[in-house]
Amino acid sequence: MDLLRFITAGSVDDGKSTLIGRLLYDSKNILVDQLDAIERSSKNRGDGSIDLALLTDGLRAEREQGITIDVAYKYFSTPKRKFIIADAPGHIQYTRNMVTGASNADLIIILIDARNGVVEQTRRHSIIASLLNIPNVVVAINKMDLVDYDQDIYTDIIQDYNEVAEALSLKNLVYIPISALNGDNIVDPSEFMDWYKGKNLLELLESVELHDTVDLEHSRFPVQLVIRPQTAELPDYRGYAGKVSSGIFKKGEKVTIYPSELEATISDIEVNSSSVAEIFAPQSGVIHLAEDIDISRGDIIVKKDALLKTNQEIEAIVCWMDEKPLTVGKRYLIQHNSKVTPAVVRNIAYKLDVNTLEKQENPEKALLNEVVEITIKTASPLTYDAYQDLRTNGGAILIDESSFVTVGAVLFK
Template identity: 55%
Template sequence: MRSQTTEILRFTTAGSVDDGKSTLIGRLLYDSKSIFQDQLESVKSSSINRGFDYIDLSLLTDGLKSEREQGITIDVAYRYFATPKRKFIIADTPGHIQYTRNMVTGASTANLAIILIDARKGMLEQTHRHSFIASLLRIPHAIVCINKMDLVDYSQEVYDTIVQDFKAFSSKLDIKDVQFIPISALHGDNVVNRSDNMNWYKGSTLMYHLENVHISSDYNHVDCRFPLQSVIRPHTIEHQDFRGFAGRIDGGVFKPGDRVKALPSGFLSTIKTIELNGKDVKEASAPMSVIMTLEDEIDISRGDMIVRENNVPTISQDIEVLVTWMNQKPLLNRAKVIVMHTTKECVAMVKELKYKVDINTLHRIQDIEKVEMNEIARISLRVSKPLFFDSYKRNRQTGSIILIDEQTNETIGAGMII
């Protein structure tokens, strides 16, 4: 069943301004033949108008007008492309210090992060920042692309030095799988096609790695978690008694016949059927969206969770969160916010602002009175209804929350439960 559906790899790109992120994405799209002829013609004419003697592939991705004028990327832009092996969703995030929140937004659902480093400049403050955020968000895989190798005469020495510097820094972080690739996005070296200019490099190209990196085990397949999105009652003659529970599996593997518990009621039942895309299946795992039916009539509704009888998440109204603040107005103690967690929504109050994290040194800043936009801080929340959660370290889906402004309905923060 799984082999028929093409796997989707979500990846995010991060680097300092002018490290060549947009050119790299343009090169991936161009060399993998994922752009339309009219797009290409438009980019060619724009490049000629600017006086370039080459096709500026970065123009393929810089969609916002203000970016095109400044030649930089602001906001998060999502790109989609596919090869016969995989489908890809790219979150192209900005390199500026003032856009930490965008980097967090783009990286929160990613399986993989591409961190770009300019071969001439080496490790910068931004490299530290982006690597720390990738580690904080527990992105399972990282590829460090050392770009602009053509401007350092494809020097192995320059490449080796940057690799050593990155390894020394990342030893303090929690990134399990890191690969290094020397590239030139402008000329296409080691992006989709192997480079003739770097015979000393024996590893794979960027595209080969993106197509083959193993991501199916990135989800937690141990702890069974099924937050309910809706209850399905068709009310037709044929299905008078049908009562299905629809949602996305956020952890574990479920099979018909499994004993399960409904939260918060604690009632026990057995899974009768699991339906995926209109067909009954023998098992379903994260991140599939399915409809389950149970043997017993249990009162369950949106926001409840189906779990295994002997494997229950933490149930509490007090949560400790590492939050990235995304609003112009600072976060203050005793503030009221709306919390969204899996399919549940409730009101919460900030009990305590504990400390802020200095993203560049990884040090804690104690005794804080507020959290400003783009800052990352540890806070305590008290929610109005019990949440069923795991730590973010254990499960990225059941361990994350979104904070929403009560008045404006804006998203004002994203949090990882500690």
């Protein structure tokens, strides 16, 4: 079976955790001891119902406040597919956690409270979905039970969100009306919304196409470790260990090493200590080259004549994740794959207005959760792809030099 990674996102109290709990509960993916635990924890509610949100809200502070603070991951499967769910925070100050959870997602479920419609956090999460190039977007209009399952309200929200989706060029967009609390259109069709003729949520998750999630065309192999035992048994052994981020490498192929742009030939490939004819994404292994070339951690091996960029002056989109603002002249570390190098911010070109989706030119700084385009100068060249062309080689993170805290998610242009 294939694997679908998806994330839920939305504003506070839109019902993300309840949705995941309902999905697990109705698809029979809750263990008996888990069910007993949440039943005991739900007794304080007083109405006798089970609080399904407790399946994902595990931190004590989350349970006390009834909100999600950290990204919670859950795993389940059906006869058709395996799933990894990331439940992202709704509060604006935890948006940076949502970026982390969405970075590897194949699909995003954006929840909208039917009573409130499209709000600022809806737009913010939609912007992040667009920037991260998430292949599939499901807009789940929740709490339809609180608006008497009114089709007109559902239709009005679709019209409002279509404007956002068009401005952001969101892909493979699907709408579905649900009630996570009551289970309407989650695993079973809703008897109260017979006007909805589409798939329920689980059917949608089981059937969405995933053919493009692993890129086997553009071959990239970031070197994590140069292995040289220099023992009596292996006096001349030299291997380059790492993980194939995309594409396929075969024994005997011509490759180029960046940033040096030296050419070489693959003499052998090892996976699990055994020699193999080829290695492909997302496998880890060791590549051997026929030529004796100086290669270090952070270099990247690609097929000969591959088209990618090597620069020190780099334009990028940044989702700012630190309470200290991003300003021109500030110095950071940038980590791209296994390479870490110092960098300085040379320019902030524009800031994206969350409400209007317009670009505000030449802002003085970027604050927490803001999205900006910047130019950075790195101490040594980086070899990368545009994020929109190849997600696995088009992203990086900015790191504070003193605290080593991740302060920004970087998407190369």
